[in-house]
Amino acid sequence: MSAGAKRVEQLDRVVIRFAGDSGDGMQLTGDRFTSETAQLGNDISTLPNFPAEIRAPAGTLPGVSSFQVHFADYDILTPGDAPNVLVAMNPAALKANLADLPAGADIIVNTDEFTKRSLAKVGWATSPLEDGSLGEFAVHPVALTSMTVGALADHGISKKDAERAKNMFALGLLSWMYSRPFESTIRFLERKFAKRPELVAANKAAFQAGWNFGETTEDFAVRYEVKPAKMRPGTYRNITGNQALALGLVAAAVRSKLPLFLGAYPITPASDILHELSKHKKFGITTMQAEDEIAAIGAALGASYGGALGVTTTSGPGVALKGETISLAIALELPLVVVDVQRAGPSTGMPTKTEQADLNMALFGRHGEAPLAVIAPKSPSDCFHAAIEAARIALTYRTPVILLSDNYVANGSEPWLLPSSSELPDLSVEFATAPNGEDGRFLPYLRDPETLARPWAIPGTPGLEHRIGGLEKADKTGDISYDPANHEFMVRTRAARIEAIDVPDVEVEDADEAARVLVLGWGSTYGPIGAACRALRQRGLPIAQAHLRHLSPLPANLGEVLRAYDKVVVPEMNLGQLAQVIRARYLVDVLPFNQVSGLPFTAATLENMLEDVVKNG
Amino acid sequence: MVDLKLTAKDFKSDQEVRWCPGCGDYAILAAVQGFMPELGIPRENIVFVSGIGCSSRFPYYMNTYGMHSIHGRAPAIATGLSASRPDLSVWVVTGDGDALSIGGNHLIHALRRNVNLKILLFNNRIYGLTKGQYSPTSELGKITKSTPAGSADSPFNPLSLALGAEATFVARTIDSDRKHLQSVLRAAADHQGSAFVEIYQNCNIFNDGAFELIKDASSRDDHLIRLEHGQPVTFGADNQFSVVHPAGGFGLKVQEGGEAIVHDTSVDDPAYAFALSRLSGSDLGTTPIGVFRDVQRPTYDELIAKQLNDARADGSPDQMLDDLLNAADTWTIL
Numbered sequence: 001m002s003a004g005a006k007r008v009e010q011l012d013r014v015v016i017r018f019a020g021d022s023g024d025g026m027q028l029t030g031d032r033f034t035s036e037t038a039q040l041g042n043d044i045s046t047l048p049n050f051p052a053e054i055r056a057p058a059g060t061l062p063g064v065s066s067f068q069v070h071f072a073d074y075d076i077l078t079p080g081d082a083p084n085v086l087v088a089m090n091p092a093a094l095k096a097n098l099a100d101l102p103a104g105a106d107i108i109v110n111t112d113e114f115t116k117r118s119l120a121k122v123g124w125a126t127s128p129l130e131d132g133s134l135g136e137f138a139v140h141p142v143a144l145t146s147m148t149v150g151a152l153a154d155h156g157i158s159k160k161d162a163e164r165a166k167n168m169f170a171l172g173l174l175s176w177m178y179s180r181p182f183e184s185t186i187r188f189l190e191r192k193f194a195k196r197p198e199l200v201a202a203n204k205a206a207f208q209a210g211w212n213f214g215e216t217t218e219d220f221a222v223r224y225e226v227k228p229a230k231m232r233p234g235t236y237r238n239i240t241g242n243q244a245l246a247l248g249l250v251a252a253a254v255r256s257k258l259p260l261f262l263g264a265y266p267i268t269p270a271s272d273i274l275h276e277l278s279k280h281k282k283f284g285i286t287t288m289q290a291e292d293e294i295a296a297i298g299a300a301l302g303a304s305y306g307g308a309l310g311v312t313t314t315s316g317p318g319v320a321l322k323g324e325t326i327s328l329a330i331a332l333e334l335p336l337v338v339v340d341v342q343r344a345g346p347s348t349g350m351p352t353k354t355e356q357a358d359l360n361m362a363l364f365g366r367h368g369e370a371p372l373a374v375i376a377p378k379s380p381s382d383c384f385h386a387a388i389e390a391a392r393i394a395l396t397y398r399t400p401v402i403l404l405s406d407n408y409v410a411n412g413s414e415p416w417l418l419p420s421s422s423e424l425p426d427l428s429v430e431f432a433t434a435p436n437g438e439d440g441r442f443l444p445y446l447r448d449p450e451t452l453a454r455p456w457a458i459p460g461t462p463g464l465e466h467r468i469g470g471l472e473k474a475d476k477t478g479d480i481s482y483d484p485a486n487h488e489f490m491v492r493t494r495a496a497r498i499e500a501i502d503v504p505d506v507e508v509e510d511a512d513e514a515a516r517v518l519v520l521g522w523g524s525t526y527g528p529i530g531a532a533c534r535a536l537r538q539r540g541l542p543i544a545q546a547h548l549r550h551l552s553p554l555p556a557n558l559g560e561v562l563r564a565y566d567k568v569v570v571p572e573m574n575l576g577q578l579a580q581v582i583r584a585r586y587l588v589d590v591l592p593f594n595q596v597s598g599l600p601f602t603a604a605t606l607e608n609m610l611e612d613v614v615k616n617g
Numbered sequence: 618m619v620d621l622k623l624t625a626k627d628f629k630s631d632q633e634v635r636w637c638p639g640c641g642d643y644a645i646l647a648a649v650q651g652f653m654p655e656l657g658i659p660r661e662n663i664v665f666v667s668g669i670g671c672s673s674r675f676p677y678y679m680n681t682y683g684m685h686s687i688h689g690r691a692p693a694i695a696t697g698l699s700a701s702r703p704d705l706s707v708w709v710v711t712g713d714g715d716a717l718s719i720g721g722n723h724l725i726h727a728l729r730r731n732v733n734l735k736i737l738l739f740n741n742r743i744y745g746l747t748k749g750q751y752s753p754t755s756e757l758g759k760i761t762k763s764t765p766a767g768s769a770d771s772p773f774n775p776l777s778l779a780l781g782a783e784a785t786f787v788a789r790t791i792d793s794d795r796k797h798l799q800s801v802l803r804a805a806a807d808h809q810g811s812a813f814v815e816i817y818q819n820c821n822i823f824n825d826g827a828f829e830l831i832k833d834a835s836s837r838d839d840h841l842i843r844l845e846h847g848q849p850v851t852f853g854a855d856n857q858f859s860v861v862h863p864a865g866g867f868g869l870k871v872q873e874g875g876e877a878i879v880h881d882t883s884v885d886d887p888a889y890a891f892a893l894s895r896l897s898g899s900d901l902g903t904t905p906i907g908v909f910r911d912v913q914r915p916t917y918d919e920l921i922a923k924q925l926n927d928a929r930a931d932g933s934p935d936q937m938l939d940d941l942l943n944a945a946d947t948w949t950i951l
Contacts, residue, residue, distance in 0.1 A: 039948050184946050228950075237945040247942060254934045261701050281928035282937065286701060286921055290693065291726040298690045298723070299697030302666070305684060306702040328687050418942050421935035459682040459698075459705050462661045467630065467677050469685025470669075479632065480677065 006215070007222050008179070013072035014226060015080030016174065019097050020089030020110075022055050022065045025167040030067025032171055032188060036180035038238040038415055041228030042071040045527065046413045047079035047600070052268065052351045059113070059121045064096040073227040077527040077534075079412060081602035087170055089113065089144070095122045103136040108173070110166070112145035140219050144169055151209035155202045165206035172210025179225045182207065232417055239416045241380040241409035242269070245339065246276035248387025249311060250283050252337075255388070256395055256427035259284040261303030262311045263296035265318060268351040269407045270341040273313045293321035297338065301325060304334045307431060307458035309391060313339040316358045317348065319402070320365070326400050327366045330494065331470050333445075333454045335394035337387075342406035344598045353598030354407035356523055357574035362402040363552055363581070369491045371498040373397070374552040376404040376523035381416035383409060386549065388424060395429050397501055398453045404551070406573075408600045409524040432457035432464060437476075442466055444478040452497035503550040505557040510544035511537055517614050518565035520590070522548040522578055524600065525571055531603035532610055541614045551578070554585070562588045569593055569613055571606055623654040630680040636671060641792035641818035645739065646678055648798045653681075656706065656806055663706045666695040668715040671746045672739035672818070675710040689720025692727035695734050696917070703918045706806075709736040714744050717753040717773050728782040730917040731810040735802075738775060738815050739792075743824035756899035761823075776894035776909060779813040780887045786812035787890060788908040792819060793832055797843075797906065804908050810916045830901045842896065844907030849877040858903075860896065868892040871903050882911040 016033070020026040027048055034046050047068040056063030070080035085106045088094035090113035101107070114127050128134050129141060148169040152162040168189075175182050186204060193199040214220050239247075253260035264274040264287065278287040286303075290296035297312040304310030312322065319340045329336045342358045344350035362374045373393045377386035383405055390401040432455035435442045442464045445454050457464040466478060474481035475489055508518070509530075521529045526547050533545045546561055548554070562568050562582065570579040571593040579592035593609055595601055628650040636642045653663070663681040667673035669688035676683030686694050691709045699707045709727075716724050716738050727734060743761070744750040750763040754775065758767035779787050786808040790801040798816065805812035817828045831841045838854040850860035859877035860869050869878065869892040884890065890910035897904040930937065 035946050039946065041948060041950060231950050233950050235943065235947050235949045237943070237947045239945075250941065251938055254938045257934075259701060261697060263697060280941070281925050282930045283934065284925065284929075286925065288697070288700065288921075291722055294690060295693035295696070295723050295726065298686075298693030299700070302694035302697030302699075303701040304697075305694070306698045306705070308701045310697070324687050325690065332684070418947070421938040421942075459664045459702065460661055462659065465660055465680055465682055467632075467679075467683040467685065469676070469683075470687055471685065 006220070009222050009224050011224050011226050012074065013070065013076065014085065014178065014224065015068060015070045015083045016085045016087070017066055017068040017083035017097060017100075018087045018170070019064060019066035019093035020167070021058055021092065022051060022053070022063045023058065024065070024089045025164070026065050026067050026089070029167045029171050030069055032185050033174060033180065034069050034238055034413060035184050035188070036175060036182060037069065037071045038236070039181050039184055041231070042073065042226055043075045043229040043231060044069060044071045044238060044413070044415055045076055045079040046070070047408070048411045049599075050352055059090055059092055059118050061092050061096050061122055064092050066093070066097060071226055073229050075229055075231065077531040078600075078603050081604045085174075087174065089166070089170070091118050091124060092122045094128065095124070101137060104138065106138045106140060107134065108140045108142055108170070110144035110170075111141045112143050142173070142213070147209060147213065148206050151205055152202050155198060155205065157198055157202050161199065162202065165203050168203045168206035169210035169213075172207035173214045175207070176211040176214035177220060177223050179223055182211070231415070234417045236415045236417055238413050239381055239384075240411055240413045241377065241383040241405055242272040242341070242411065243276055244381050244416065245377070245383035245387050245403075245405060245410070246273045248384035249273075249277060249337070249391070250280050250285065251384070251421065251424055252388050252391035252427060253283050253285055253309060254421065255424050256309055256391060256429060258307070258309045258429065259286065260311060261300055261308040262287045262313065263290050263299035263303070264288070264313045265290050265293045265296045267293075267315045267318050269343055269410050270313045270315050270318070270339065272410075273339065273341070293318040294325060297322040297325040297336075301329050301332070301334060301336055304329075304336050305332070305458070307456070309335065309337070309395065311337040311339065313341070315341050315343050315351070316345050316361070319358060319361055323366050326372065327368065327370050328470050329400040330366075330370050330372060331473070332468050333398045334456070335398055336400040337390045337394050337403060338400055339403045339405060341410045342404060344596070350598045352407065354524070354600055355573050355596060355598065356404070356406055356525070357577065357596065358404060359522075359551065359574065359577040362404055369495060371495050372399055372552065373401040373498060373501055373550075374404060375401065375550050376548070377409055378523060378526035378547055378549065380409050380412050380414050384416070388427070389549075392425060392427055393501055395427055396453065397451055397497060398456060399498065404523055406524050429456065431461065433461060435463060443476045444468060445473055446476045447493075452493065452500055499553050501553050503553060503555055506546050506548060506555040506561055508544050508546045508561055509533070510542070512542045514542040515544035516542070516566040517569060517610070518544045518546060518562070518567070519569045519571065519610060520546050520548065520562070520578075520582070521571055522551060525573065528601040528603045528606055529571060532606035535603065535607045536610055536614065541611060543610060543614055548578070559586045562586050562590075567591060567613055567617065569610065571595075571601060571609075573600070621654070621657060621659060623660070625651040625654065627660065628653045628680050630678050632677045634678050635674065637822050639821040640671070641741065641820070642672060642675070642739065644792045644795065645737075645798065645816055645818060646675065648795050649802065650679070652799045652802050655803065658706050662704065663708070664698060665708045665710055666691045666698065667710040668720060669746070670712040670715045670744075671820075672710055672712040673715060689715055689718070690723060691715070692720060692723040692734065692736065696727055696730070696732045699733050700918050700921050703733065703922050707734050709734050711736065711738050713738065713740045713742060713752045713754040713775070717775060717778070725778070725782040728779055728784040728811050728813060731785055731914055732917045733810055735805050735812045736814065738813070739818040740775060740815050741818045741820035741824055742827050743820050745820050745823055749823035772899055774894055774897065775815045776897075777891060780891045780894055780910065783887055784813045785810040785910070785912050785914055786908070787894075787910045788813070789815045789817070789906045791817045791828065791832065791906060801908060804911065808911060809913065828901065831904050840902060840904055842903060842905040844880050844893070844905050844909065846880055846882045846908065848880055850880050850905075851877045860893075868895060871896065882908050884910070885912055
């Protein structure tokens with residue numbers, strides 16, 4: 001594949017959205033393009049967007065699946081607000097994404113799918129390719145399907161298999177347009193179709209045909225380059241949040257030297273963590289696909305009781321079911337990591353769409369006074385470190401920890417500067433081995449004076465036989481107790497134990513130190529908030545940003561930080577759950593800004609809102 | 618078996634037993650504590666896990682490791698413990714409400730997985746701790762606080778349910794028959810895999826005399842069928858009744874005289890034990906006790922342990938982790 005003789009234009013950033021039917025392989029195409037782009041050293045951020053239905057009727061709007069990738073020669077924080085390029089594999093894909101395109105955007109359409117029948121499926125009487133309605137865009141009509149089938153005529157594969165390779169044609173074309181290195185895609189095809197060499201050859205040929213088409217057709221007069229970004233030196237890989245979270249749990253097992261036991265029940269969008277962890281048995285990791293969400297956490301808690309790092313992974317509806325067992329874990333004071341990959345609710349809601357609306361449930365969704373630790377990752381790669389932090393808190397303080405990921409970071413991806421194992425925190429724990437009472441008795445609820453954690457005495461340890469349970473326990477002995485003063489003491493002690501967890505201070509980004517407005521976020525909104533703040537600063541409007549990783553306990557300096565600003569804005573993908581906590585706890589009248597569309601904030605939305613606050617107060 | 622010189626007293630905890638005076642649970646506790654030394658297992662390697670209900674207080678009274686958990690979930694919690702700690706002897710104590718109502722799902726899944734658990738279900742056919750509502754083993758039409766006009770629910774036959782889940786060990790015994798109870802516990806303890814033991818237990822407060830027909834000396838011989846492996850299944854004051862396989866029919870039935878079947882706990886097809894379990898109805902008219910089924914199939918614990926063992930790799934875990942993190946398309950920035 002030659003470099004070609006066309007004019008090459010330099011760009012600093014591009015946003016491309018691949019969109020097609022659920023069966024068109026758009027997630028894979030986007031993923032491959034991302035991988036090629038990563039190899040080139042651009043900074044990247046991606047956003048897959050797909051329906052919950054596995055295969056909605058072909059060619060319909062509900063069946064549209066898309067993958068957006070933003071890449072740049074500088075560091076970026078979001079997958080981009082609006083695509084510069086849309087690849088639309090059928091009329092539904094065009095219609096579903098048209099509203100997001102700015103004027104002047106390139107649209108590459110698969111004209112083969114623009115039949116009367118397909119147009120009718122999305123309610124178009126005339127073809128937008130012919131009726132002039134796409135006048136403000138640069139439309140590139142490409143007969144993707146028929147050219148792919150034509151290119152593969154001599155490959156001895158079925159027409160259906162040939163048609164399926166059209167996504168590789170599209171990938172070849174886009175790879176040519178943006179001067180992407182294609183070696184990783186060739187290797188990928190060789191791996192994926194290892195058992196069917198004819199498909200390796202066909203898909204390679206389709207990719208090549210797309211590349212060649214770009215080079216020869218007059219419709220594409222320019223190809224583009226985006227130079228590598230200046231990133232910190234080191235080895236990188238591209239990673240999604242769910243992958244990073246799973247690897248973080250593996251790292252927690254390694255660094256704690258404990259067996260890890262994952263109890264899980266399949267649920268979107270958390271199942272990929274179960275899939276990933278089930279591959280890593282050599283690290284002493286057991287994964288159990290339980291009969292339900294309750295059994296999943298029950299088994300994890302049983303394993304923790306036996307001396308493992310117990311973990312359960314789920315999404316909102318699963319956390320609701322696990323509530324009683326989380327309460328038991330609080331009473332038993334055993335380590336447990338509960339991962340909630342949030343999705344839009346209530347009830348089944350929108351399983352493949354994002355939201356941050358489980359914060360209240362994580363903080364308060366249990367009976368009785370049942371405090372625990374809550375943390376949230378801010379980006380896909382941060383899921384790795386958040387998982388380790390969740391394990392650290394669980395193991396050190398013998399408490400359940402809820403880790404609030406969400407669909408946006410779980411399925412989005414970005415380059416990740418690989419850490420080395422030795423620089424990760426040491427999570428070693430000490431099990432109790434000898435009686436701790438003055439009279440030679442073992443006191444299972446005698447606490448460490450510093451952490452307030454009780455001893456972890458696992459079955460198999462001679463001389464420490466003891467009984468624990470959900471009934472209120474007497475201080476120190478752990479015997480059943482209905483004593484009023486004891487209950488008051490235990491409730492307050494359990495709360496104090498969580499409040500005493502050592503969490504780092506929240507940091508404030510305030511480049512000019514002139515800001516009067518602080519924007520406070522948590523979890524996955526870090527990217528769009530950060531991008532909006534940068535844009536404002538570039539325009540000379542000062543703004544400060546603080547982002548919470550620890551939601552319980554909150555950082556000790558948070559009150560001081562909040563009171564240092566005239567206005568505090570709290571954007572959340574819910575109806576104001578953190579805002580309510582902040583108001584109640586610090587008596588600071590924060591300004592909530594909320595979006596519950598199932599989609600992440602765009603940087604532009606936040607920029608507009610924050611500009612208004614900065615200028616008008 | 619190691620002689621650890623333990624006695625029943627070593628298995629008594631320092632906690633005051635708080636069941637109602639006269640409760641059948643006392644007899645079961647004494648039988649279990651009396652039998653435990655026979656296991657030859659050090660106390661620290663024994664764990665009792667329970668759910669919620671009168672019977673679920675049991676772990677507090679055993680001087681072993683123990684967890685009194687939440688309603689119905691003991692089999693799930695014990696599964697995680699047993700699968701991650703195959704070195705332990707894990708016992709689940711549960712009741713008819715705990716195991717068959719709220720925890721029915723966990724019970725059947727533990728049994729189908731054949732987790733190495735010994736599950737003791739104290740069946741008193743009533744809710745005791747919540748003061749006297751009908752349970753999933755109460756007879757149809759049972760009049761209780763919550764069913765003044767009689768319950769409209771048909772009861773579960775716990776053994777049929779366990780056998781439907783293909784439990785590998787299924788037995789029934791009675792609180793008041795210490796010798797029989799201990800012999801069944803012994804067989805359960807010897808079994809590799811899930812052992813499900815239903816223990817008829819009298820609640821003298823809310824359902825007193827529920828099992829009188831098969832306990833009272835004047836009536837029991839004509840109603841209680843004692844199953845013994847390798848022995849013909851006959852019963853009656855004069856041994857006049859036989860359990861027979863009717864020609865051309867399904868299942869088993871009771872008749873006077875005739876050629877009794879010879880009991881075999883090792884029959885692989887659960888249909889045989891299931892047919893035996895169907896002899897007992899709510900009226901206790903013909904109630905088999907003893908070991909119904911005792912067969913071998915791989916346990917969940919050993920399958921999980923094998924997978925871990927097969928995957929085990931030598932080498933530094935930190936290095937393996939670094940290799941894993943780098944096992945992708947990577948690029949380096951200098």
